[in-house]
Structures are given as C-alpha cells and as structure tokens.
Amino acid sequence: MTMQANALAGRMLDQGLAAFEATDIARRLAVGAPDNLASLRGFFGRVPQDVTAALLTRIAADGPGVTEADLGRLRVPTLVLGSAEDYIHPMAYAEALAGLIPGARLIEVPPKGRDRAAHVAACQNAILEFVEGLTHAEA
Structure with a gap:
C-alpha cells in the first residue's frame, strides 16, 4: 500500500x-x-x-533520489527504526534500507497506533543508545 x-x-x-x-x-x-x-x-x-x-x-x-548504490557507499553510523504496523513506511522498507547501508543498525519499535507512549519511548531510547554508542566510540 x-x-x-x-x-x-x-x-x-x-x-x-x-x-x-x-x-x-x-x-x-x-x-x-x-x-x-x-x-x-x-x-x-x-x-x-x-x-x-x-x-x-x-x-x-516522488522518490528520495538516492540509489541503492548510493546507500551502499555510506560510511557513517546509521540507525534505522521501523514498525510492523506502518503501511506508509512498511517494516520491510526499514529492513531493506538497513540491509543496503553498511553497518546500519535496525531496531523495530512498537506501533504508534497501538501504544503511542511505548512507541515514543522506544524511539527515544533507541536514538539515545545509538548516540551514546557514537560518543563512547569516539572517546
């Protein structure tokens, strides 16, 4: 869809x-x-x-104008979040995107439509952990 x-x-x-x-x-x-x-x-x-x-x-x-080859050339830490109940941005897209970006980290978060608070908390936690990991890697 x-x-x-x-x-x-x-x-x-x-x-x-x-x-x-x-x-x-x-x-x-x-x-x-x-x-x-x-x-x-x-x-x-x-x-x-x-x-x-x-x-x-x-x-x-309109597409993003980024090819799969472009994604494969990325050399930056990347976090991809996805949710199983998002028809506009399906989990399969998140999985494919994470698979195309070298070293990308994929995290599935709870669906926002089922529990907004859990979704927001999971997104915030994933982003914080990801950024903290970057900070510790640089130290």
Whole structure:
C-alpha cells in the first residue's frame, strides 16, 4: 500500500473525508494501521485544499533520489527504526534500507497506533543508545 494511501487522499480531498473512509485502502488502514489513517484524516481539514492535494500527490510520486548504490557507499553510523504496523513506511522498507547501508543498525519499535507512549519511548531510547554508542566510540 505504501504511498498509495497518500496519493488516494490527495485525489479525494475535494470529495471529502467520508468518501475517502469508504475506500478499501482506508478500511485496511483502520484495521492494520490506525495511526496512518489518523494522519491521512488530518489532511482533509487542512487549507488551502488544493495545496494539500498537490503536496500529497507529489509525496506519493516522488522518490528520495538516492540509489541503492548510493546507500551502499555510506560510511557513517546509521540507525534505522521501523514498525510492523506502518503501511506508509512498511517494516520491510526499514529492513531493506538497513540491509543496503553498511553497518546500519535496525531496531523495530512498537506501533504508534497501538501504544503511542511505548512507541515514543522506544524511539527515544533507541536514538539515545545509538548516540551514546557514537560518543563512547569516539572517546
């Protein structure tokens, strides 16, 4: 599903939230990734609507402009965080990204949609431990 949900929301802003929530994508997000759905719902209240629609459509169509070869040439400490219930940024993407970056550290964090506090705490702890490891490695 990845960026398809963003693109669909962008195309449907003028039809309204109820129309978007009636789609298969929105129904799947409601079950499997409620936090992703909550984020997309927020776009339906943003103004100006045409700018928001264009932004969502561009985000969905635009890649980062970084090749796998570019990632393979990185020689900096890298932390990749992923969550199993993020349809916009699937765990498989985090795993693939970490696999392409030499020496990258991959940590799976709890889904934000299930327990926001646990998600935030896990992200903060992972980042702190990662940075502390860098600091101790330099000492």
